[in-house]
Amino acid sequence: MTANLNIVPFVSVDHMMKLVLAIGVDQFLVDLADYIEEDFRRWELFDKTPRIASHSMDGVIELMPTSDGQLYGFKYVNGHPKNTREGLQTVTAFGVLADVGSGYPMLLSEMTILTALRTAATSAVAAKYLAPKDARCMAIIGNGAQSEFQAIAFKALLGVDRLRLYDIDAEASHRCAKNLAGFGFDIKICASAQEAVEGAEIITTVTADKRSATILTDNMVGWGVHINAVGGDCPGKTELHRDILLRSSIFVEYPPQTRIEGESQQLDADHPIIELWQVMTGKTAGRTNTRQITLFDSVGFAIEDFSALRYVRDQLQRTGLYGELDLLADPDEPRDLFGMLLRAEKAAVA
Numbered sequence: 001m002t003a004n005l006n007i008v009p010f011v012s013v014d015h016m017m018k019l020v021l022a023i024g025v026d027q028f029l030v031d032l033a034d035y036i037e038e039d040f041r042r043w044e045l046f047d048k049t050p051r052i053a054s055h056s057m058d059g060v061i062e063l064m065p066t067s068d069g070q071l072y073g074f075k076y077v078n079g080h081p082k083n084t085r086e087g088l089q090t091v092t093a094f095g096v097l098a099d100v101g102s103g104y105p106m107l108l109s110e111m112t113i114l115t116a117l118r119t120a121a122t123s124a125v126a127a128k129y130l131a132p133k134d135a136r137c138m139a140i141i142g143n144g145a146q147s148e149f150q151a152i153a154f155k156a157l158l159g160v161d162r163l164r165l166y167d168i169d170a171e172a173s174h175r176c177a178k179n180l181a182g183f184g185f186d187i188k189i190c191a192s193a194q195e196a197v198e199g200a201e202i203i204t205t206v207t208a209d210k211r212s213a214t215i216l217t218d219n220m221v222g223w224g225v226h227i228n229a230v231g232g233d234c235p236g237k238t239e240l241h242r243d244i245l246l247r248s249s250i251f252v253e254y255p256p257q258t259r260i261e262g263e264s265q266q267l268d269a270d271h272p273i274i275e276l277w278q279v280m281t282g283k284t285a286g287r288t289n290t291r292q293i294t295l296f297d298s299v300g301f302a303i304e305d306f307s308a309l310r311y312v313r314d315q316l317q318r319t320g321l322y323g324e325l326d327l328l329a330d331p332d333e334p335r336d337l338f339g340m341l342l343r344a345e346k347a348a349v350a
Ligand SMILES: NC(=O)c1ccc[n+]([C@@H]2O[C@H](COP(=O)([O-])OP(=O)(O)OC[C@H]3O[C@@H](n4cnc5c(N)ncnc54)[C@H](O)[C@@H]3O)[C@@H](O)[C@H]2O)c1
Pocket: 079, 081, 084, 090, 091, 115, 116, 119, 141, 142, 143, 144, 145, 146, 147, 166, 167, 168, 169, 172, 206, 207, 208, 209, 213, 215, 229, 230, 231, 232, 233, 298, 299, 300, 301
């Protein structure tokens, strides 16, 4: 990689697509899941804060920072469910990784694609610990931008190969099924969420709506399933009926954020929730019996983005898939920033 600290590697959308395709999307998800697990296992040493959210009528813009003491990372991400009606993405993102020692940025990366990958990898990691053993069949309710990534991550990490798709927009389900052709799934497009969950051992909800929706009602959820609830990730934006939560063992990323943003916002502030990192490190049990309903109340936490940026950084040298950004001013004498400006003016005139 570049030796000049003032030049920052930049991974564009084009680079990211080339990187994912070069590694293979399923291998990328498996590798990324390893990085995420590695960071969850050292959870306690990270700086942690609920993300900083700026809400508006139509959506939210969020900043998600964290640090492990060596590296600092943050992601800028939005969530605007109405955007797709205007030909725009619901979620877009970019992120930065920086050196804590100097404070200098080390990487600037697109994170729209990377967010879909890291969200799916995190879901699959959680399911590895929580889903019924040997689960093969997953319902995916909400078949938009995140959905194929979820499907491929669950296949790559857990061996899920039967999908039951439902979306209020049937076109979205057909597009998802078409995109997944060739990935080895047996896919059924369903006419309702009720039909989609029939026979599914894992239920993924990944819809976008800026309100408290009820994608799943209590009677739709049988004993023993694992629910991967991805779409409810903002205050006032949930997907599950509260009664489901009352029957479930609830696993979360970072409680102070999830209690504000996740399905858990529907519960009393002291309702028991279990931190996923504690399950991964063996401090707490995950699934303990076959009748238990396990619920991953996913909202997306900064450490997952940090892991994703770390993973991307580690691929750069080998692949060369990055550009170079002239992002940081570099005067010959560090304190002579103004002099650098004057010299540039002289050079322009000459
Ligand atoms: N937990 C996380 O880490 C995380 C990360 C990324 C995105 N998200 C959230 O996931 C959700 C999906 O994101 P996306 O980028 O795929 O959005 P998207 O807009 O591309 O797709 C959402 C899909 O949900 C469908 N839908 C809406 N209401 C529905 C309903 N009642 N029943 C069935 N389908 C319904 C829409 O028709 C659309 O196809 C968003 O709410 C987003 O904020 C969460």
